[in-house]
Amino acid sequence: MIRSIHFQNFKALRDATLPLGPFTLILGPNGSGKSTAMQAFDFVLDRDPSSFSQIVTAGLEEDLNTSVSVHFKWLEHGKEWVTSAVLQNMRRLQQHEPEEEGGLYPDSLRDSLYGFRSFSFDAKAIATPVQTSPNPQLGPDGSNLAGVLDALRDSHPEKFEELNRELHRWLPEFDRILFETPAAGKKTFLVRTKLGHYSYRPADLSQGVLFALAFLTLAYLPTPPPVVCFEEPDRGIHPRLLIDIRDAMYRLAFPQNYGETRQPVQVIATTHSPYLLDLYKEHPEQIVIAHKDEKGAHFERLSEKPHITELLEGAPLGDIWFSGILGGVPVSP
Amino acid sequence: MKIAFVSESPADEAAIKLLVDAIVGSESELFSFRSRPNGWTRIFALLPNIIKHLHYGYEVEGLVVVMDSDDSPIHDNAHEMARAQNLDCRLCRLRETVQVELSRLRPLPNRTDLKMALGLAVPAIEAWYRAGLDPHVNEVAWNRKLLGEDVSYDRRSLKKDTYGSYQPSLGTETTAAVAAAQRLTENLELLEQLFPNGFGSLICDLRAWNEA
Numbered sequence: 001m002i003r004s005i006h007f008q009n010f011k012a013l014r015d016a017t018l019p020l021g022p023f024t025l026i027l028g029p030n031g032s033g034k035s036t037a038m039q040a041f042d043f044v045l046d047r048d049p050s051s052f053s054q055i056v057t058a059g060l061e062e063d064l065n066t067s068v069s070v071h072f073k074w075l076e077h078g079k080e081w082v083t084s085a086v087l088q089n090m091r092r093l094q095q096h097e098p099e100e101e102g103g104l105y106p107d108s109l110r111d112s113l114y115g116f117r118s119f120s121f122d123a124k125a126i127a128t129p130v131q132t133s134p135n136p137q138l139g140p141d142g143s144n145l146a147g148v149l150d151a152l153r154d155s156h157p158e159k160f161e162e163l164n165r166e167l168h169r170w171l172p173e174f175d176r177i178l179f180e181t182p183a184a185g186k187k188t189f190l191v192r193t194k195l196g197h198y199s200y201r202p203a204d205l206s207q208g209v210l211f212a213l214a215f216l217t218l219a220y221l222p223t224p225p226p227v228v229c230f231e232e233p234d235r236g237i238h239p240r241l242l243i244d245i246r247d248a249m250y251r252l253a254f255p256q257n258y259g260e261t262r263q264p265v266q267v268i269a270t271t272h273s274p275y276l277l278d279l280y281k282e283h284p285e286q287i288v289i290a291h292k293d294e295k296g297a298h299f300e301r302l303s304e305k306p307h308i309t310e311l312l313e314g315a316p317l318g319d320i321w322f323s324g325i326l327g328g329v330p331v332s333p
Numbered sequence: 334m335k336i337a338f339v340s341e342s343p344a345d346e347a348a349i350k351l352l353v354d355a356i357v358g359s360e361s362e363l364f365s366f367r368s369r370p371n372g373w374t375r376i377f378a379l380l381p382n383i384i385k386h387l388h389y390g391y392e393v394e395g396l397v398v399v400m401d402s403d404d405s406p407i408h409d410n411a412h413e414m415a416r417a418q419n420l421d422c423r424l425c426r427l428r429e430t431v432q433v434e435l436s437r438l439r440p441l442p443n444r445t446d447l448k449m450a451l452g453l454a455v456p457a458i459e460a461w462y463r464a465g466l467d468p469h470v471n472e473v474a475w476n477r478k479l480l481g482e483d484v485s486y487d488r489r490s491l492k493k494d495t496y497g498s499y500q501p502s503l504g505t506e507t508t509a510a511v512a513a514a515q516r517l518t519e520n521l522e523l524l525e526q527l528f529p530n531g532f533g534s535l536i537c538d539l540r541a542w543n544e545a
Contacts, residue, residue, distance in 0.1 A: 274369065307389040315378040323339075323366045323379050325386045331365075 001266055002112070002227065003080070006071040009057045010043070011036045014296035019288060023253040025280060026270045026299070027321065028290025028328040033297035034270040038229045040070045041116040044085040052089050057296070064089055074109055081109060112226040112266070119218070120231040126210045127202035129188040132181070142214040146189045146202075149177055149217055156222050163220040168194065170212055170244050177213075207236040212245070219248035227266045228252065234273040246279050274318025281317040284308055289321075289328035302326065337364040337387055339380070339398045341372060344506035345458050348514035349399050353450070355518035356539040364393050373400055377426060381434040387447055388438045395448035395542060398427060399535065401457040403488070407476050408453055408530040424453040424534055448542045452535030455528060459491035462513035464524050467494065471527040 002020050007013035012033045018026075026034045042048040043055070052068065053061040060066045067088040074081040118140055125141035135144055136151040153160040160177075168175045175194040182188050182201075190199040191209070202210060215233065218224055233245050251258045252265040271277065280287055287302035302308060311325060320326060336353065340346040346365055354360050366383050368375040380398065387393045400423050402408075408424040411417055418425040431449050454461055455472045463470045469485045478484040486494070493499050496509050517524050524532050 307385065310385050310389070311382055313382065313385075315375070315382050319369060319372075319375050319379055320382050322369050323383060324364075325366065325379075325382055329367075 001075050003073045003075050005037060005040050006069075006073070007033075007037070007040065008069045009060055009066055010040070010068050010070055011055060011057060012292070012297040013037065014057045016296070016298040018299045019301045020266070020268065021286060022264055023249065023267045023286050024269070024288055025277070025286055026268065026288045026290055027272065027277060028297075029292055029330040030272075031297075032290035032292040032328070033299075034290050035231065036297075037299075038118050038231075038268070038270075040072070041113060041118075041227075043068075043070050043087075044072060044083060045113055046085070052087055055087065072113075074112075076109055083109065083113065108226075115226040116228070117225040118229040118231065119214075121211045121214050121235070123207040123210045123236075126214055127188075127205070129182050129186040132185055132187050138214065138218060142210070145210075145214055145217060146179070146187055148221070149189050150179055150187060152217070152221065153177075153179075159220050159222055163216055166216055166220070167191075167213065170216065170241060171209060174209075208238060208241070211236045212241060215245055215248045219251045222262060224252055224262075224265050226263070228268070230267070230269040232271055232273075233269050234271055234276045239275040242273070242276050243279055246276070274316075274322050276318075277321055278316045278318040281312060284312065289326055291327045292331075300327070334359055334361050334395065335364060335393045336361040336395045336397060337366055337383070337393045339366045339368070339376060339383060339396070341368055341370060341376075341401075342503070342506065343367075344503060344510040345399065347507055348458070348462070348510035349397060349452075351511065351514035351518055352521070352524075352535075353397055353539060355521060356536055357542060373403070373423065376400060377430055380427070380430050381437075384431065384434045384447065385438065388444065389441070393447070394445075395450065397450045397452075397535070397539075398431075399452040399454055399458065400424075400427065402453050402455045402475075402531065404456065404479070407455050407472055407479065408534065410530075422453075424451060424531065427451045427453075448538075448545065450535055450538035450542065452538075453531035455531045457488050457491055458510075459488075459495040461517070461524060461528060461532060462495045462510060463491060464517060464527050465520060472530055 001022060004017050004019050006017045008015055012031060013036055016033065018037050028034055039048065056066060056068050067086050069084060069086040072083040074083065119142065120140065121142040125139065125143040126145045128143060130144050130147045134151055135147045138144055138148045164176050167177065173193055174191045176192040178190040178192055178199055179187055180190055188202060190201055191205060192199050230249065233249065234242055237245055249267050249269060253267040255262050255264055284302040289300050289302060291298050291300060312320060321328065334357065338346050338349055340349060350361065350363055368379060384396065387396055402423055406419060406422045408422045412419050412422055412425050418429065420426050420429065428451060431451065455475050460470050474484045489499060496505050498505065521536065525536055
């Protein structure tokens with residue numbers, strides 16, 4: 001599991017450490033580094049084509065001695081490990097090393113890094129028909145959902161049935177996912193109504209239904225990505241359904257609590273929704289506040305804030321955050 | 334002086350800051366706390382958390398809370414008598430909430446007591462902004478309205494008269510609120526005279542800060 005990511009001179013993150021757990025919900029104002037932090041994976045894997053001047057903190061582009069660095073700290077097999085990437089102007093250094101001597105760099109770390117997926121769903125992408133050739137990977141925007149569902153039905157029919165039952169619980173008007181071939185070489189899914197058994201094509205479904213289905217699908221995959229980020233999972237979702245979205249993310253992160261035997265997925269989510277935040281009042285250790293001030297952006301785990309138990313008494317967590325008590329809100333001009 | 338403001342909107346906050354600075358006699362450094370829109374019930378729920386945060390954070394000296402009365406009873410002198418507070422009156426309820434929370438705080442070394450100033454805008458802060466412009470707008474008139482008499486304004490017309498629109502943008506609200514507050518800083522006595530209970534409470538609390 002990734003314990004933390006430390007950033008130096010990485011865009012808005014001049015000197016910041018993002019603490020992470022099995023499930024982490026990051027909240028903060030726009031431009032506080034939430035999305036930037038998720039770009040760290042591509043940076044460490046050297047998959048980010050941006051130049052030094054595009055990545056370095058604004059104002060430091062001309063400083064030849066400045067370096068941009070990202071350090072992942074992991075806990076694996078009871079040991080701490082550090083994976084780093086440093087970009088010093090044009091020169092790139094990459095290191096994977098155990099913090100203690102004598103350990104082997106475990107494959108699971110490499111799998112986690114390469115397997116990281118960040119999702120920000122887009123209704124049009126989800127609704128677009130896909131090639132009939134098998135592809136079980138869900139795209140970052142939710143594209144290929146039909147392919148993933150089709151593969152799930154064929155390879156794990158019991159999971160597919162569970163997903164159908166859960167879909168009906170979330171959205172009682174629907175009871176089943178079906179498939180059709182809209183054109184040669186293409187496939188798409190349909191969602192059937194409980195009453196009358198009418199089938200709706202994805203293009204005729206609301207954005208919220210499509211996003212909910214994408215969440216559900218990920219939650220029921222037998223082998224989901226090892227580390228996932230959801231950007232604003234509340235987007236397009238009715239506030240009453242947010243508890244189900246939370247549970248879908250928890251199913252990924254804490255599979256044993258849901259009767260699953262697969263490996264846990266490390267889940268990172270970002271939000272601006274007080275409604276979603278309300279659901280985490282009992283778990284301040286899962287909340288990270290992104291602050292933005294004159295020193296740049298930085299992160300703080302809510303449970304580590306002084307006097308936090310007293311500060312959270314009484315009012316809903318979403319209201320407390322919105323008020324500004326916890327930070328992570330836009331500052332007044 | 335570092336002062337925290339609790340309000341429902343940035344426009345109210347900007348105007349109240351100007352009024353507070355004029356009363357206290359120095360420019361304050363603003364710490365802003367907001368409730369979600371239309372959230373007067375939320376202000377009551379949040380106030381204990383805000384007071385705790387300010388007490389344990391020990392960088393802010395005073396807290397100012399101004400709330401709209403809407404259609405709730407207006408505060409009056411009778412509520413000031415011992416055990417005569419009316420918890421339907423939002424000012425009484427604010428005072429009660431603050432008093433209970435302050436009494437629960439653990440004393441901290443080097444932490445002086447948080448100064449409090451509470452106001453009630455009757456029926457809404459736009460009524461304060463109309464002071465000196467519309468002679469019919471005042472607490473006495475609104476009290477008559479609460480008793481069933483016809484008066485020449487309501488909360489909706491106050492908005493229209495203040496901002497020129499029933500649905501002003503935040504920018505329009507802020508410009509009008511700041512302009513009104515700047516005008517009123519020259520004539521705080523008028524505001525106190527027209528709104529002796531709601532604004533009177535605020536100015537009385539703030540004057541006590543100076544005396545302390």
